[in-house]
Amino acid sequence: MRLTPEQAEFASAVREFAETEIKPVIGDYYERGTFPVDLVRELGKLGVFGVTLPEEYGGADAGLLMLCLALEEIGRVDSSVAVTVEAAVTLGAEALSRFGTDEQRRRWLPRLAAGEGLCAFALTEPSGGTDAGHTDTRARLEDGQWVIDGAKCFITNAGTEMTDLIVATATTGPGEVSTIAVEPGTPGLEIGPEYSKVGWRASDTRPIYFDGCRVPEENLIGERGKGxxxxxxxxxxxxxxxxxxxxxxxxxxxxxxxxxxxxxxxxxxxxxxxxxxxxxxxxxxxxxxxxxxxxxxxxxxxxxxxxxxxxxxxxxxxxxxxxxxxxxxxxxxxxxxxxxxxxxxxxxxxxxxxxxxxxxxxxxxxxxxxxxxxx
Ligand SMILES: Cc1cc2nc3c(=O)[nH]c(=O)nc-3n(C[C@H](O)[C@H](O)[C@H](O)COP(=O)(O)OP(=O)(O)OC[C@H]3O[C@@H](n4cnc5c(N)ncnc54)[C@H](O)[C@@H]3O)c2cc1C
CATH class of the missing domain: 1.20.140.10 (Butyryl-CoA Dehydrogenase, subunit A, domain 3)
Structure with missing residues (x-):
């Protein structure tokens, strides 16, 4: 496949960044098991986090293929940084972009598109990830708020200093799974310590716990039961x-x-x-x-x-x-x-x-x- 001039130029800019900025330093972050916050912020300035997101919220609306070109270039040098982008965009920010209300998009997408904030997507639970439709985490409506109880595990980008939002699935009724946005710092949300991982050591992966965690009813992403x-x-x-x-x-x-x-x-x-x-x-x-x-x-x-x-x-x-x-x-x-x-x-x-x-x-x-x- 022949890339368009725009695609080739973007891929080349990301390759240059990966070679000159990521490659020389990432081994050190990796050995220390540290999330490279400065590198990720700089990558944000290249527009990588906004590639697929709508222009009106600061994205480029350039499609999945364009994002993939960037991920290949980053992954060629280091996959911890690449998965940070992948999880933040295709799972996290895209959940808001594809299914959120205009108000939710206005509120959260501009910082996510600019790479100033990161979004985590929390689906996997301690009882199993493959059978993802079986969701033990529960959310019930009480006085205009979702009250969430449960636990998620192995969540990428859950606890970085850049994390703006966690988008989590929860059972909201019999056979009904919904998606709810939770901001770090919300009472009842506990972000666990980083796992000690075999690989992806410069990416952030943590368990999270909900214990009577209350968020506004409007934090439901899309329709109830469509999770x-x-x-x-x-x-x-x-x-x-x-x-x-x-x-x-x-x-x-x-x-x-x-x-x-x-x-x-x-x-x-x-x-x-x-x-x-x-x-x-x-x-x-x-x-x-x-x-x-x-x-x-x-x-x-x-x-x-x-x-x-x-x-x-x-x-x-x-x-x-x-x-x-x-x-x-x-x-x-x-x-x-x-x-x-x-x-x-x-x-x-x-x-x-x-x-x-x-x-x-x-x-x-x-x-x-x-x-x-x-x-
Ligand atoms: C570093 C890292 C980052 C991650 N980031 C995220 C994240 O950001 N968000 C998130 O939600 N999750 C994340 N995950 C979780 C990941 O998606 C799950 O680990 C994965 O889906 C598998 O689920 P599990 O670990 O519970 O394994 P299980 O579901 O327990 O599966 C164990 C084994 O059984 C096999 N198996 C299960 N059912 C069947 C079947 N019906 N037929 C055949 N084989 C079967 C599986 O293929 C697997 O080999 C991350 C995981 C890791 C390691």
Missing amino acids: FAQFLDLLDHGRVALAALSTGMAQGCLDEALAHSKEREAFGKPIAENQSIAFMLADMRLRAHTARLAYLDAAEAADRGEPFGTEAAIAKLHASQAAVENAREATQIFGGYGFMNETPVARAWRDCKVLEIGEGTNEVQRMLIARSLGV
Whole structure:
């Protein structure tokens, strides 16, 4: 696919930022397990958080594909920062943009579009994420307020100093799931400590707890009882975005492994001159290329307003597997250095596993693809 001049220019600006601003410093944040608030703020100034959001609220209304291009470029260098953007936009801000009232959009979207604030999307619960329609968190209406009780876990962007809003699903009646916005600092909302994670160590992931947490009735996002349909729709978009991030990781691993294999010598010649290494590189190129085609196909269908759920599942499944395989082979090509945390491919190796788990596990993607085949 040939990018338009506007798309190519945006992708190139994000690549430049990733190379010059993120790459030199992210390893340090990662090792310390610290959220890179300054980097994320600077990224906001590039317009990355507003790409898909409406122009009247400070966004660019440029579509999912444009966001995906940015996520691939960021993911190529670091996926902690990329997932911060992905979760904030495709799940968080888009929940307001797609389903919120004008008043909710006016109130929250301008800061989210500018990357001054972040939005978290809280669906997963301690009792299970795959069966997301089963929501133990409850919300009841009392004196014009929603009173929320329950717990969510593994929530990205829940506790950063930039977090403006948490959009959470809750059961509001028998068989009825709804989506409700809760601002940090609301009494009865407790944001738990950061998890100690294997990967994505520079992203913010926390449990959250609601204990008689009261928010105004107007914080209901969209119609009461439509929460299930809303999060299915958001997850379709999120899967395409995660596929773009995964493609970036697959490509980044190839870039690093190719450069290393041309430089590193064994038995008097660069290791790239061994067919076993060259074939690994060829396979890595193949995976990055086909992963890119898959997410572009799904994003284009979404932007055309066509059904794209199956394409999203295919893209997410394929690109996450491409990232896992490329991270594994890149680590192999780096030899012992590949097992050292200072090496970027080691970070990718730790980060890639979660790509098979988030936005619906890869078992879920296979179920969706099988369902599209009528089985
Ligand atoms: C770093 C990180 C960030 C995250 N960020 C967010 C976030 O911002 N918001 C959010 O809401 N969630 C988030 N999650 C949660 C994530 O979406 C869930 O972990 C995921 O959906 C899986 O849910 P689970 O962990 O409860 O696993 P389970 O649902 O317990 O599944 C366990 C295993 O069983 C398999 N399984 C379950 N049911 C079936 C079935 N019917 N058929 C076949 N296999 C099945 C699954 O595929 C999986 O392999 C995040 C997770 C992580 C690790």
